[in-house]
Amino acid sequence: MAKVLIVDDAEFLRVRLTKMLNTDGYEVFQAENGLKAVAAYKELHPDVVLMDVTMPEMDGLTALREIVGFDPKARVVMLTALGQESVVLEAVKSGARDFVVKPFEHERVMKAITKLLS
Amino acid sequence: MKRRSTHRTKRDFPWLARLTAALKTTAKNTPPETNGLVMEITFDISEDELPIFLAELDEHLQVLDDILIRLEREESDAELVQTVFRSAHTIKGMCGMIGHRRMTDLTHALETVLDGVRKNSIQISTPLVDQCLEAVDRLRSLREEVVTAQVSDVDINGVVQALKGFSEGNPTTAPTPAPAPQVETRLEEPAPQENQAGGLFCVEAKIDTGSMASAARAFQLMMALQGLGDILEMAPSQEQIEASSAVAEFKASVSTGETLESVSRALMQISGVDEISINGKKVLFGGAPLGESPKPALAPQAEPIPSPEPIPNPQPKESAPQAASRRAAENGGRRVTDLTVRTNVERLDSLMNLVGELITDRNHLLQIRSHMAHEKRQNGSFERLSETITHLGRITDQLQEEVMRIRMLPVGSVFSKFPRMVRDLAQKFGKQIDVVIRGEETEMDRSMIDEINDPLIHLIRNSVDHGIETPEERLSAGKPERGTLTLTARHEQGRILLTVEDDGRGIDGAKLRKSAVAKGLITPEEAAALTDEQSVDLMFMAGLSTAQKVTDVSGRGVGLDIVNTNIQHVNGVIQVETKLGQGTCFQIVLPLTLAIVPSLLVRVRESTFAIPLVMVTEILRLNKSDVQYVYRKPVTMLRGNVLSLVQLADIFKMRLDEGKKKYQFAVVVHSGKQRVGLIVDSLVGEEEVVVKPLGAFIGDIPGVSSAAILGDGQVALIVDVFGLFKLAGI
CATH class of the missing domain: 3.30.565.10 (Histidine kinase-like ATPase, C-terminal domain)
Incomplete structure (x- = not known):
């Protein structure tokens, strides 16, 4: 069972994503900010990380860089919102493997994950 | 408030689903004319998600309120601005996820303004804060729609326009996507060499510009190719990609040792790409691309493109998940999830009730023990029982403390x-x-x-x-x-x-006295007897302003x-x-809590009363000679001051034991600055009593707030000290 780490400061989004992923048979872990995400990544080595951009403590971009620095093969999908185009490019440069724009559809998230896992 | 379950209804009545869908679309944009009808509105949120959504929304709305006011008042602090922006951003994301269009639009406008503040292109001013707070208020009203699933007539257009006015004064803040720059395709396409890759692939990709950040997709394509080999030529160039917001077409020739298949597989992993062709042949998404192993790379080396990032490996690694699960097992399966649980308040209440019962039982056990201790027929099992009761008591205390702590906010x-x-x-x-x-x-x-x-x-x-x-x-x-x-x-x-x-x-105490007399609340004589300090308490009297x-x-x-x-x-x-x-x-x-009240237990005739300790200032032991009468009312001197005394038995109309009527104890209780001594027959001791409401059957009894079950199973009435003051005419 593939492991997915969800990183978002909004609990509602974490719950929503967890539900989606559980339904599709993934093992889900959560972190509420970048700092916790990095720690979680090092401990759990998830197969895919879904990473929010705007978060307290440590933002998604910084966390992405730390995770990729630790594991160059990390598969991180950025969860972005409209208006964050420049961040997305920055994220891709820093090693993000995909990005999904909020509000996202179930299908779109699943596609991103299955694509990365294939 | 209970939310209506729309799911089952929709399944049962397909026409209803269509109607709600239609309403949903209408409601998304503008509130429909309700004409007195209650319009239903459906959001993409389930019953179990709703409390989380609401709690989180409230939290962020509160942050907005707080920080906006602080920003208006204080020097603008970058960290504060960042936090307030983040809250608006999070609300937008959440509302977007449930499909509340008006909330999303409104927060988007708010976020845009706050982004401007963050980037110092918009100055904080009172009119700006006014508009932002207005937006927060509207969001609070719109929140109700999510709760009631009914359309309200909250209009957002005015506020959105006003906010836009602020942000559009500064064009840099408006998140309008820059037009796609004209990308010149000045690529000399290498001669297509069918089935003879020779390590040289010519890649063309069409990117969906309707989606967000198509430039980033182009960048992803570039990185994927860099990971496979060397890019000989590329259009648009890396600099162009980085500078533009939209890229519709991407072309590159790459020299690689990889097979055509792995090249196409790598490219197909990138989302948002409509079409990819390699060497002039379309790569079918989902299907196996044609190809044969290319020969090793020929002479490459055009201008080297810096590739700071390591090559992304599309192959799933087998070992990492296994290693992780082993680690997780070693750690006892510890999860990194939030170590908090949201739970229903009702559950906490019932937990507290149970703890209350337990405390009552503990008190009962303690009493049984003390009875047994007085009896002579003790043996070893009494010792053991006694120890067990002590232990149980300690655990109950800790349990009570923990449960109370959970209920703390x-x-x-x-x-x-x-x-x-x-x-x-x-x-x-x-x-x-x-x-x-x-x-x-x-x-x-x-x-x-x-x-x-x-x-x-x-x-x-x-x-x-x-x-x-x-x-x-x-x-x-x-x-x-x-x-x-x-x-x-x-x-x-x-x-x-x-x-x-x-x-x-x-x-002004004098003014209060005058006013109270004028309104007939006190007599001029009473007023004259009051010091300024005492007069201040007059303002708690009904009818005085x-x-x-x-x-x-x-x-x-x-x-x-x-x-x-x-x-x-x-x-x-x-x-x-x-x-x-x-x-x-x-x-x-x-x-600290309403459920359990530390009380002083006293006896008046055959009844036990509990007086909340918070009201008790001291206890006096009075001899008959200590009591004097002023206007036939009993008083005593306490450290040079006159203290009124009240017979609890009188107040509760209990039979007076005239024969051996003697004042033994006066429990001094206070209300504001007023003090009074409650005369009781005897003191029982202190006990944490579990409050039980008297219930509608008995109703309100003046001077009694509620009841408690004591350790010995007796019921004690909890004294309402303030009611008592009123009853006694103090």
Whole structure:
């Protein structure tokens, strides 16, 4: 069972994503900010990380860089919102493997994950 | 409020699903004309997600309120601006996920303005903060739609336009996507060499520009190719990609040792790409691309493109998940999930009830033990039973403490909305007021928090309206122009102390006396007997208001008496201290919880009464000679002051034991600055009693607030000290 780490400061989004992923048979872990995400990544080595951009403590971009620095093969999908185009490019440069724009559809998230896992 | 389950209904009645869908679309954009009909609206949120959504939304709305006010008042602090922006951003994301279009649009406008503030292109001003707060208010109203699943007539267009006015004054802040730059395709396509790759692939990709950040997709394509080999030529160039917001077409030739298949597989992993062709042949998504192994790379080396990032490996690694699960197993399967659980308040209440029962049983056991200890027939099993009871008692104490701790909320959850309230009120009255909050982390039982909310609002309104003067008055009185309202909370001796303090004009005792006499609340003689300090307590009397004119905030003559009643209702005490011209401080003392009351148990004739310890100041032992009569009312001297005495037996109309009537104990209780000694027959001791409401069948009994079951199974009535003061005419 593939492991997915969800990183978002909004609990509602974490719950929503967890539900989606559980339904599709993934093992889900959560972190509420970048700092916790990095720690979680090092401990759990998830197969895919879904990473929010705007978060307290440590933002998604910084966390992405730390995770990729630790594991160059990390598969991180950025969860972005409209208006964050420049961040997305920055994220891709820093090693993000995909990005999904909020509000996202179930299908779109699943596609991103299955694509990365294939 | 219970949410209607729309799912089942929709399945049962397909036409209803269509109707709700139609309404959903209408509701998304503008509130439909309701014509008195209740319009339903469906959001993409389930019953179990709703509480999380609401709690989180409220949290962020509160952050917006708080910080906007602070930003208006203080120097702009980058960290504050960042936090407030983040909250708006999070709300937008959440509302987007449930499909609440108006909330999303409104927060988007708000976020855009805050982004401008963050980037210093928009200056904070009162009109700006006004608009932002207005937006927050509208969001609060719209939140109700999510709760009730009914369309409200909240209009957002005005606020959105106003916010846009702020952000569009600064074009840099508007997140309008820049037009796609003209990308010149000046690529010399290498001659397509069918089935003879020779390690050279020519890649063309069409990117969906309708989606966000198509430039980033182009960048992803570039990185994927860099990972496979060397890019010989590329259009647009890396610099162009980085500078543009949209890229529709991407072309590159790459020299690689990889097979065509792995090249196409790598490219197909990238989302948002409509079409990819390699060497002029379309790669079919999902299907296996044609190809044969290319020969090793020929002479490559065009200009080297820096490739700082390691090659992404599309192959799933097998070992990492296994290693992780082994690690997880070693750690006892520990999860990184949030270590908090949200639970229903009702569950906590019932847990608290059970703990209450347990405490009652423990008290009972302790009594049985003490009875047995007096009996001579003790043996080894008594010792063991005694130890067990002691242990059980200790565990019960800890359990009670833990359960109570779970029910605790920081008082900040009430305090936090006051700065906003004071700002709005102050604006209305043309006053300038700073709010200072201290001890907001002090925790209180959540039931108590609900109860003190209204009293605090009253006190704060009172201070803003009557306490703090206008800037002109303040200046002429030699005070700083801006008034200060200070809210504090702290724990002290197992009680909670809340204060509402202002540096306003203070309360004029003489004026209060005059007013009370004029309104017939007290006689002129009574008034004459009151010191200024005692007179201040008059303002807790019903029907007294010294306000010059009635305002819609306070001053209707109701308010402070209600505050007093509410606080007494939760076994609390309110006191006021005031200095004319300097300010007023209201102090509220509250017990830690409503469910369990530490009490003094006393006996009056055959009955046991519980007097909440928070009310008790001391206990006196009185001889008959200590009691004197003033106007036929019993009093005693306590440290040079006259203390009124009240026979509890009289109050509760119990049979007086005239024969051996002697005063033994007087329990001194207080209400505000008034004290009275309650005469009781004997003292039983202290006990934490579990409060049981009297129930509708018995109804309200004057002087009694509720009942408790004691350790010996007896029922004790809990004395309502304030009611008692009234009954005794004090």
